[in-house]
Amino acid sequence: MAADPLDEAKTKVADAVDRLADELEKLSLQIHANPELCFKEEKASAWLTGFLEKQGARIERGVGGLPTAFRATVEGTGPGPTVAIMAEYDALPNIGHACGHNVIATAGTGAGAAIAAALGKVPFAGRVQVIGTPAEEGGAGKVKLMEAGVFKGVDAAMMIHGRCGTQVWRPSLGIVKVKCDFFGKASHASSWPWRGVNALNAMIQLFVSLDQMRQQIKPDARVHGIITKGGDQANIIPEHTASEFYLRAPSKDYCQELLRRFEGCAQGAATATGCTVKVTADPIIHDPLKPNFAMATLFGQNLERIDFPVDPDDGEAGYGSTDCGNVSQALPTIHPYIRISPDGIPGHSREFAEWAKSPLARTGMVAGAKALALTALDLLARPDELKRAKEEFERGVGG
Ligand SMILES: [Zn+2]
Numbered sequence: 001m002a003a004d005p006l007d008e009a010k011t012k013v014a015d016a017v018d019r020l021a022d023e024l025e026k027l028s029l030q031i032h033a034n035p036e037l038c039f040k041e042e043k044a045s046a047w048l049t050g051f052l053e054k055q056g057a058r059i060e061r062g063v064g065g066l067p068t069a070f071r072a073t074v075e076g077t078g079p080g081p082t083v084a085i086m087a088e089y090d091a092l093p094n095i096g097h098a099c100g101h102n103v104i105a106t107a108g109t110g111a112g113a114a115i116a117a118a119l120g121k122v123p124f125a126g127r128v129q130v131i132g133t134p135a136e137e138g139g140a141g142k143v144k145l146m147e148a149g150v151f152k153g154v155d156a157a158m159m160i161h162g163r164c165g166t167q168v169w170r171p172s173l174g175i176v177k178v179k180c181d182f183f184g185k186a187s188h189a190s191s192w193p194w195r196g197v198n199a200l201n202a203m204i205q206l207f208v209s210l211d212q213m214r215q216q217i218k219p220d221a222r223v224h225g226i227i228t229k230g231g232d233q234a235n236i237i238p239e240h241t242a243s244e245f246y247l248r249a250p251s252k253d254y255c256q257e258l259l260r261r262f263e264g265c266a267q268g269a270a271t272a273t274g275c276t277v278k279v280t281a282d283p284i285i286h287d288p289l290k291p292n293f294a295m296a297t298l299f300g301q302n303l304e305r306i307d308f309p310v311d312p313d314d315g316e317a318g319y320g321s322t323d324c325g326n327v328s329q330a331l332p333t334i335h336p337y338i339r340i341s342p343d344g345i346p347g348h349s350r351e352f353a354e355w356a357k358s359p360l361a362r363t364g365m366v367a368g369a370k371a372l373a374l375t376a377l378d379l380l381a382r383p384d385e386l387k388r389a390k391e392e393f394e395r396g397v398g399g
């Protein structure tokens with residue numbers, strides 16, 4: 001009986017991930033210890049491309065006009081589809097790798113590196129690419145890469161994200177990002193307060209109005225913001241205050257509805273306090289993730305093959321957002337979650353940052369690398385599966 005070339009390739013690649021695991025973990029901890037903010041991920045990008053190059057992938061640095069982006073290609077036997085594995089590596093301000101992007105980086109890189117190391121060439125038509133995607137936290141790097149054509153010719157894309165549980169599919173919310181500035185008039189806060197117009201009062205009024213609005217919005221929507229400028233000194237009536245907000249919802253339409261209501265709240269706060277207001281919505285809107293159950297099923301089967309358990313969603317957490325949502329609206333994409341912490345540890349917390357460098361994170365990273373690589377091989381070796389993923393994408397609904 002002839003051996004199944006896909007099965008053989010999968011075994012070799014999974015073994016290669018195990019062989020590379022110590023180096024990948026070292027890389028993950030190095031990135032964790034050197035958190036770099038969006039678009040400034042110079043060290044991470046250099047380390048990851050260096051590693052991929054060493055394992056035999058062809059590297060292009062600075063793709064799509066973003067200096068910290070990259071593309072690593074492992075060619076197959078001839079012309080055919082392109083499967084992309086995405087790697088994120090940016091950190092958050094002050095709290096470092098509290099979203100665990102060091103694990104995303106090394107799982108994605110590990111998948112591509114293991115294919116290159118184990119097989120040299122993909123033994124099927126087409127190619128696998130690891131695309132290094134900067135600035136997920138706040139920069140919408142993937143949208144910029146798409147606009148620059150980096151995903152042109154990609155047939156299917158995938159990545160993993162660390163979480164307090166393993167779920168092959170979980171929704172994400174769309175986001176409209178909005179900045180709001182109030183302008184008043186400076187005056188002495190003690191001797192001439194009645195000659196000032198207080199831009200901080202307007203800002204506080206905006207937060208109060210949004211708190212009232214929150215009761216009247218759909219339960220899955222989110223409105224949250226911070227004051228980035230509250231004034232200059234306590235003895236000056238603030239003449240300028242600034243804030244930024246994320247308006248999130250499961251659909252883009254409802255994000256627009258939130259923006260409409262937000263503008264009303266801001267206008268009302270300005271009128272009440274005699275200020276003027278400027279509301280600036282970011283032209284880049286984050287899309288919600290579009291599911292692809294054909295690809296998610298393959299990923300789930302590969303987790304089963306490597307004996308990595310999938311967890312029921314305990315419903316304790318709401319949803320976040322990702323610029324991967326925009327990729328998923330352009331081509332068949334999956335964004336599964338892999339456990340790197342115990343149950344109930346919130347992302348963007350200091351506890352999660354600790355777990356992102358734990359032995360559990362290593363286990364999740366290794367499983368993620370294997371399942372990504374094996375799923376990429378499935379899509380190249382089994383044209384029917386890729387076709388099914390594409391048909392589902394075209395139909396526009398999850399199966
Ligand atoms: Zn995050």
Ligand SMILES: [Zn+2]
Pocket residue numbers: 099100101136161
């Ligand atoms: Zn993240």
